[in-house]
Amino acid sequence: MASPDSGTEVSEALETLRRVFGYDTFRDGQQEIIEHVVDGGDALVLMPTGGGKSLCYQIPAQVRKGTGIVISPLIALMQDQVDALRALGVQAGFLNSAQDFDERRVVEAQYAAGELDLLYLAPERLRLSSTVELLDRGTIALFAIDEAHCVSQWGHDFRPDYLTLSGLHERWPDVPRIALTATATEATRAEIASRLNLEGAKQYVASFDRPNIQYRIEPKTDAKRQLLRLLQNEHAGDAGIVYCLSRNSVEKHAGFLTQNGIEALPYHAGLDAGTRAANQSRFLREDGLVIVATIAFGMGIDKPDVRFVAHLDLPKSVEGYYQETGRAGRDGLPSTAWLAYGLQDVVNLRKMIDSGEGDAAHRRRQAVHLDSMLALCETVGCRRVQLLDYFGQSGEPCGNCDTCLSPPETWDATVAAQKVLSVIVRLDRERRQKFGAGHIIDILLGKKSAKVIQFDHDSLKPFGVGTELREAEWRAVVRQLLAQGLVTVESDHGTLLQTDASGDVLRGRRTVMMRREPDRPTAKAAKTAKTPKDRKAPVELAPEAMPVFERLRAWRAATAREQGVPAYVIFHDATLREIATALPSSLAELGKVSGVGENKLAKYGDQVLETLAATD
Structure with missing residues (x-):
């Protein structure tokens, strides 16, 4: 499938972006990364959640000859990831322990026959000789190592099986590798490169700024009531994630929200696997649900319309905080990252570090991580500037965090x-x-x-x-x-x-x-959220467009239930907002809306137009 010169390849990549994904232009940095990987180069990519990392391997996998192999720790989400690609007309499959023998055999046959653009694997499968033999039977376009920070042994999401991925280059030396993560300091980046044998890879570091997210941190007085006030006053009916440090706290706060009319589901390692899977599935597939969880939840969650992430306990590190808050606002629309923390949080985390596992050097690293998190909480300057500085980037006061909106003394x-x-x-x-x-x-x-x-x-x-x-x-x-x-x-x-x-x-x-502590900013402050310069500004819905948008959402929800997929697999909110505003009257006009690719136009175009006609 690859073309003979890079100019043609990039053109083919852009054509794939438009035809398959329905976008006219790449975001900042994407085109250079895609061109490099299409040309056979290795890459280490740091790009914020919602910044478009997945396209950096999904498009090269379709342009290059063969199948892109995606290494992902997210077994519970592979089905949704594959469903989303298939909805776009991309031939994708996965192999993991959740499948039965017949399901695996079908996917293996598709791969060997060259029928797949992308194949998702959990890292532990590469330890199996049968998997290695299978990969040798087909043509590999590239290896994409997603959530690459999992290789960092003292990181916040360490996965031991990731350590084995350094051998990919030895077994398949001519196959390009791309490692991707949404968060890493310079030290973690160096560790990723070393452990994955990617020291010679070209590194791409995008801006860590998420201008559509409003960062707010306030003293913890009555956490339950503070959370309830946030949700009732600012995020009524919105989907969101609430993080707690303990399982008991998760259950307590999920029950409290439910008793107060907010549908909330718990998620933690103490629940049986079936309950966890069911709650995660509901959160992904239904609009307006709140999930209350330990940090065991969230990595790889591709739900674009999460409008808030709330922390009821102090995160252990800025990296963890950034990773978790980054799950809000993947669609670029205004969202809130809210944290309540108090004296007892600091005491508890200091005690955990002193009495925790690891040697003295490890405890010192944890203490440094906590000190950086405390500095972010206690700063009198712009939180966004402090956050970017932690990752070695500069920024200007944003005007969209609590310290900018209500400067503390x-x-x-x-x-x-x-x-x-x-x-x-x-x-x-x-x-x-x-x-x-x-x-x-x-x-x-x-x-x-x-x-x-x-x-x-x-x-x-x-x-x-x-x-x-x-x-x-x-x-x-x-x-x-x-x-x-x-x-x-x-x-x-x-x-x-x-x-x-x-x-x-x-x-x-x-x-x-x-x-x-200053007076807290009002809910109106969230409306000042900015839009990334490489992204179209979110469509502001006029009052007359709201009923159209809600009717489109109702159609999308029904279609998603019928197909058994998350609603965002059909269309993102941002796309529905643009449709509700533009009111296209033909397939040709609908095809010009951002996020409407060829396959979705063919599959859903007539239904969208019928839904619009019914709102007249």
Whole structure:
């Protein structure tokens, strides 16, 4: 299938983009990557979720001779990925442990006969000699290693089977490889290249900016009520993901949302496989569902209309946070990344690091990751600028995060810090007893709690010296002292302790500046979300277009149920919005809408036009 010169190949790639996928132009970076892989080059691609990574191997697989082999850890999603490609007219299949013998035999025969453009495999299948022998029976166009950060041993999604993929080049030296991930620091990128034997590959790093996502982080007061307020006021009827740290928290919050009229499904490793699969399937196939999950959920989720991602616990790293929030707004429409975090989150994660697995070097790396996450939470500058800086990229204040919309103040908290440290010093003398942040704050506020009275701490010199601040403000002070490394937490009991840096504060040699929380931005702020420069601005629906859009969504939902596929496999929301606005009256006009390729035009064109005619 490949053409003799690269100019012709790129032209064929562009023609494939238009004919199959229904888009007129490539996004930034896609064409160069595709041309390189079509020419037989290896590539390491870092591109944000929703940035169009999949086209970087799907199009070369159709242009080059043979079948593109896609290595993916996402067994539960392979069927949906293949369904989406088949809806576009692409010949695709998958092989994994969920299939029976007859299903695998059919796909194997299709591959050997050269009938597949793309074949999806889980990495563990490449350990089987039968799989290697099968691949040798056909012609391989390329290897695409998706979710390549899974090879990073100390990363947030490590998969041991990915370590075996370094041998692909040895077995098939003439087959180009493309490794793709949505998130990686420079160090992780180097680790990916080393472990996958891709040191000589050309690296492509797209901007990590997701301008349509509004980043918001706020202090945790009553997480359930804060979440409910967000969903009721800003995201009523929207699909979204809520992340919690524990299984118990997942169940509790899913039940709470359901009791308050928001249909929410739980997802965590403690559920049986059938329940997890059913809940994931419903989330992908139905409009407006909320999934409450641990971080076990989400990698590879290709649902484009996730309007919000909420975190009820502090993520362990900026990379994990970015990966998870990136599941919002894949369609480029305005979306929200919301995080509530508090003092106890910091204490818990510090304890987890100190008592966790791995050697001292690993624990130090985890502590550095957490420090970066805390810096993002406590920044008084633009969150987007801080996020991009973490990945080695620069940016300008975005005007679309909470710190831009409601800039926080800083204040000189040196005296407050000295008061906290003074209490810690006095309590440290009673080494056999363990006192956490709540007890320290009770002493500062002059509260004669049972524990304060039991240990005669109302006689301590600092007792009652902190009445100028409220309890919530003192908790923010302690939280930021932890974030700045001016206090630490003892791993077994959560006792607050001094650090090497505490002495300078106590002696007045160091000034401590802290963030004072501003009023939170209103829901209207989300409407300022920007559009990536390489993407068409989302169509703003006029009031008269809304009924048309909803009728199109209803048709899409019915069609998806009939075919047993997620709704986005039929058309994305962005495409339906454009149809509802343009009101095409012929197949030729409908074919000009972004996202309507030849196969979808032939398959659904008449139904779309009938649906539009019924709305007149």
